[in-house]
Amino acid sequence: MGERWVVAVLVRAGDLVRVRGRWRRVRAARDELFPMGGPAVVLTFTQGAPWRVHAAEVVAVRRGATVIDSPSDWLLSPENSGSGPIAEMECTTCLDSSGPLDELDGLTGWCLAHARHVGHTGFRRTVTDFHRAARCDRVRGNLATDVPP
Structure with missing residues (x-):
């Protein structure tokens, strides 16, 4: 599937999310509150550090794509x-x-x-x-x- 823009609260395990220009596979997504009380989503990836983002922030997501986790990650998506x-x-x-x-x-x-x-x-x-x-x-x-x- 192609790239879609969704609010962070709709991201789910298995999605690819673009973080700082790089596609990363989501291992888990959980809801929590920022210290000041606002809604947040914490995305844990198959590689690298977790990412805490406001639940209503719009992020780039790919669903239905396959990435091989390796130093030279490849993305396979429908033409x-x-x-x-x-x-x-x-x-x-x-x-x-x-x-x-x-x-x-x-x-x-x-x-x-x-x-x-x-x-x-x-x-x-x-x-x-x-x-x-x-x-x-x-x-x-x-x-x-x-x-x-």
Whole structure:
């Protein structure tokens, strides 16, 4: 998933949060009060020191991304540019195929036409979607667009 802006109180374990320009994986999030009584959230990360932030502060979050915790952390996220997922239907009887399409209506139409003309009624759908890997320290702005060397 792409980057979202949420209030800190909505951050949960497993999210990636951008802290000082670097993406960090949240291990745990807990509510507490600042010494003067205001609401706070303490985010504990898989690496590094915890971060105490006002509960209403807006922070950058990525959900659904995978980071490998290592000295050169990498981020894997769905590719949002292009056509999106591509699907193909295949007859389970004769293995005839619709070919790859990015429209659900085209897949449905092909299956119904095949059933009507040939009489086969079983189909298998294969969906292909795309992901991009980038180093966390190269993630800028809203998208992980830098291609690693």
